[in-house]
Amino acid sequence: MQQIKISESHAYYGDLHVLNNVSLSIDKGEIISIIGPSGSGKSSLLKLLVGLLLPKSGTISISNKIIDYTNKAHLNYARNKTAIVFQQYNLFENMNVLKNVCIAPYKIQKRNKEEVEEQAIKLLDKVGLKNKLNSYPDELSGGQQQRVAIARALCLNPEILLLDEITSALDPELVKEVLDTIRVLASEGMTMLIVSHEMVFVKELSNKVVFMDEGAIVDFDTPQNIFESPKHFRIADFVSKILK
Amino acid sequence: MGYTLIYSQVTEYIPYLLAGAWISLQIVILAFSAGMFFGLILASIRTFGNLTLRRTVIFYVTFFTNTPQLVQIYFLFFALPEIGILLSPFVAVLIGMTLNAAAYMCEIQRAGFLSIRQNELDAARTMSFSIVQQVRFVILPHIMKVLFPPLSNHYILMTLGTSMAAIFGVEELTGRAFNINAETFRSVEIFSITALVYIIITFIATLLLAIIGKYFFKAKIRIIQ
Amino acid sequence: MDRLIQELPSFLSIWNIIFLLKAMGVTFLLSLIGCLVGFSLGTLLAIFRKTKSALLIPLRILIVIYTEIFRRIPFLVSLLLIFYIFQIGKITDSLFIIAIVTVCLIATAFISEIVRSGLESVSQTQWDAAKAMNFSYYETLKEVIFPQAWKVIFPPAFSFFILFIKDTALASQIGVMELTFAGKVLNNKGFSPILVFGTVLILYFILSFPLDRFGKYMERKYATN
Numbered sequence: 001m002q003q004i005k006i007s008e009s010h011a012y013y014g015d016l017h018v019l020n021n022v023s024l025s026i027d028k029g030e031i032i033s034i035i036g037p038s039g040s041g042k043s044s045l046l047k048l049l050v051g052l053l054l055p056k057s058g059t060i061s062i063s064n065k066i067i068d069y070t071n072k073a074h075l076n077y078a079r080n081k082t083a084i085v086f087q088q089y090n091l092f093e094n095m096n097v098l099k100n101v102c103i104a105p106y107k108i109q110k111r112n113k114e115e116v117e118e119q120a121i122k123l124l125d126k127v128g129l130k131n132k133l134n135s136y137p138d139e140l141s142g143g144q145q146q147r148v149a150i151a152r153a154l155c156l157n158p159e160i161l162l163l164d165e166i167t168s169a170l171d172p173e174l175v176k177e178v179l180d181t182i183r184v185l186a187s188e189g190m191t192m193l194i195v196s197h198e199m200v201f202v203k204e205l206s207n208k209v210v211f212m213d214e215g216a217i218v219d220f221d222t223p224q225n226i227f228e229s230p231k232h233f234r235i236a237d238f239v240s241k242i243l244k
Numbered sequence: 245m246g247y248t249l250i251y252s253q254v255t256e257y258i259p260y261l262l263a264g265a266w267i268s269l270q271i272v273i274l275a276f277s278a279g280m281f282f283g284l285i286l287a288s289i290r291t292f293g294n295l296t297l298r299r300t301v302i303f304y305v306t307f308f309t310n311t312p313q314l315v316q317i318y319f320l321f322f323a324l325p326e327i328g329i330l331l332s333p334f335v336a337v338l339i340g341m342t343l344n345a346a347a348y349m350c351e352i353q354r355a356g357f358l359s360i361r362q363n364e365l366d367a368a369r370t371m372s373f374s375i376v377q378q379v380r381f382v383i384l385p386h387i388m389k390v391l392f393p394p395l396s397n398h399y400i401l402m403t404l405g406t407s408m409a410a411i412f413g414v415e416e417l418t419g420r421a422f423n424i425n426a427e428t429f430r431s432v433e434i435f436s437i438t439a440l441v442y443i444i445i446t447f448i449a450t451l452l453l454a455i456i457g458k459y460f461f462k463a464k465i466r467i468i469q
Numbered sequence: 470m471d472r473l474i475q476e477l478p479s480f481l482s483i484w485n486i487i488f489l490l491k492a493m494g495v496t497f498l499l500s501l502i503g504c505l506v507g508f509s510l511g512t513l514l515a516i517f518r519k520t521k522s523a524l525l526i527p528l529r530i531l532i533v534i535y536t537e538i539f540r541r542i543p544f545l546v547s548l549l550l551i552f553y554i555f556q557i558g559k560i561t562d563s564l565f566i567i568a569i570v571t572v573c574l575i576a577t578a579f580i581s582e583i584v585r586s587g588l589e590s591v592s593q594t595q596w597d598a599a600k601a602m603n604f605s606y607y608e609t610l611k612e613v614i615f616p617q618a619w620k621v622i623f624p625p626a627f628s629f630f631i632l633f634i635k636d637t638a639l640a641s642q643i644g645v646m647e648l649t650f651a652g653k654v655l656n657n658k659g660f661s662p663i664l665v666f667g668t669v670l671i672l673y674f675i676l677s678f679p680l681d682r683f684g685k686y687m688e689r690k691y692a693t694n
């Protein structure tokens with residue numbers, strides 16, 4: 001079942017053409033990795049889906065509903081279906097871990113407080129942070145903060161999880177704990193769009209890989225084809241540099 | 245309401261008014277420069293002097309920054325004659341503003357001194373800079389950059405502060421507004437024009453300071469946002 | 470010097486002491502009310518100034534004009550302008566109200582800038598995260614931004630409050646019975662100006678200094694938190 005469809009979309013940051021005629025189709029339960037050099041538009045693609053970047057042209061539909069990102073109701077719909085985890089975790093500094101995870105479901109999705117707390121605690125346990133409920137973000141390591149961010153995203157009950165370079169800001173030894181968490185989620189059937197530099201991880205986990213360069217999607221294929229028999233020079237170049 | 249705004253009746257006085265702005269400028273430039281000079285001396289004593297001297301400076305600065313400039317000038321103007329020192333209004337205002345400015349600038353400049361980080365000095369020393377060279381190439385540029393925004397800000401505050409000279413009869417911008425008001429009674433017109441002149445003056449000053457800051461000191465100041 | 474000692478007992482009469490204390494109260498009240506109103510309205514202005522909707526552009530322009538104007542006019546000129554407008558419009562005879570309106574207008578302009586700075590000091594990532602989770606502009610401000618911005622807003626806001634106490638001295642020029650005016654009254658009564666203005670200076674100091682220390686203490690406390 002098709003869950004995300006982006007057709008011929010263009011987006012700009014001021015004068016910068018960050019997404020150039022981008023088209024992509026993703027089915028439910030698929031795990032798609034997005035790779036490419038810096039500035040190629042990978043993060044912009046995720047921000048497009050969640051309404052942090054407005055498309056200038058093209059269509060985007062989520063669960064077969066076309067989204068007009070300037071329409072409040074559509075925006076709510078899109079944001080209810082998706083959840084994004086940022087590279088810089090973006091946890092709310094003025095709230096403890098539990099509140100960070102609970103606040104959106106409780107205040108914005110207007111769910112029942114006890115039910116949300118229960119789910120939050122379960123999720124935090126799942127990411128291995130059950131004993132940090134009352135800690136504040138600045139008391140946690142990068143890896144811990146990132147795991148809280150993942151729990152926070154999951155507590156929104158999204159159908160699609162967007163992960164934007166979630167290990168890039170972490171010290172190497174903290175990367176594994178985050179990747180392990182993602183592996184568990186993958187095995188549970190969550191649709192995921194993952195922007196990452198961790199090529200081994202990308203190869204291991206993804207159903208398909210998107211290669212982006214200069215705002216455009218250069219190729220969209222299985223990991224084997226992208227890594228072992230790349231069709232374009234740019235991909236081959238990039239892959240060889242990364243996998244050295 | 246029985247009152248109509250008649251700006252035409254005051255236009256003839258505008259050159260007279262604007263000439264007052266020139267006097268305001270003189271006051272602020274003199275007081276600012278003198279204040280900066282004495283402030284520097286005070287800041288040096290405060291950083292490098294012995295305990296008694298430091299305490300004296302602290303007392304001076306605390307006193308002048310916790311009392312109003314207006315009352316300080318009142319004291320100079322009315323109280324000093326008691327002990328035989330008669331000051332003209334202009335001089336009293338100038339001295340008052342200078343003493344006040346020196347206190348604030350002492351604090352500002354002291355912050356500048358303290359902002360020099362040890363590693364910058366170390367780096368200069370390891371590259372065999374002499375003391376003079378350290379001062380010239382490392383310390384001074386850094387200090388100027390750090391000090392420029394707060395000093396510029398204080399300059400603007402002082403420019404607005406010159407308006408209290410009017411209370412003592414000095415014929416600067418506000419003082420002349422008083423005079424024109426006494427003659428024509430077109431109060432709202434006059435004071436709104438005076439306000440406009442102050443806005444223009446401070447705008448120009450901020451602009452110039454921003455340009456100077458950018459090109460000479462590489463310090464950035466916001467004009468408007 | 471002997472005149473001082475001679476006059477001291479009659480100067481420190483009960484009536485005078487109460488008179489001065491009442492005037493101190495007025496000074497404090499002017500500053501306090503000005504800053505409380507200034508903080509409430511200033512926060513509103515800052516919030517509206519940061520909205521992005523195209524519909525609100527005229528409002529944003531008005532806010533910018535308002536804050537830039539009232540920050541670039543001397544207190545004295547603002548006071549007189551309001552004074553004459555109120556007088557001519559026959560709005561009120563009360564000098565105190567005129568002074569309050571003026572201090573509120575000025576404080577609002579300055580504090581809205583402080584609040585705005587505070588809001589801008591919170592990283593854009595906090596806004597992004599909230600936005601992605603569908604927080605509205607106001608929900609984000611309330612739940613995420615303000616709690617964090619408060620640390621950056623409070624010190625300069627409190628600092629402004631203390632500074633404002635000194636600015637209220639200018640209200641004496643329209644006859645409001647605050648501390649400086651009380652000084653002028655006593656001076657006109659014939660007491661030695663050294664005694665009178667010296668005492669007034671000391672009283673301002675007593676008002677301002679403890680608050681200043683409190684502010685510095687709070688700053689240290691906030692910094693370590």
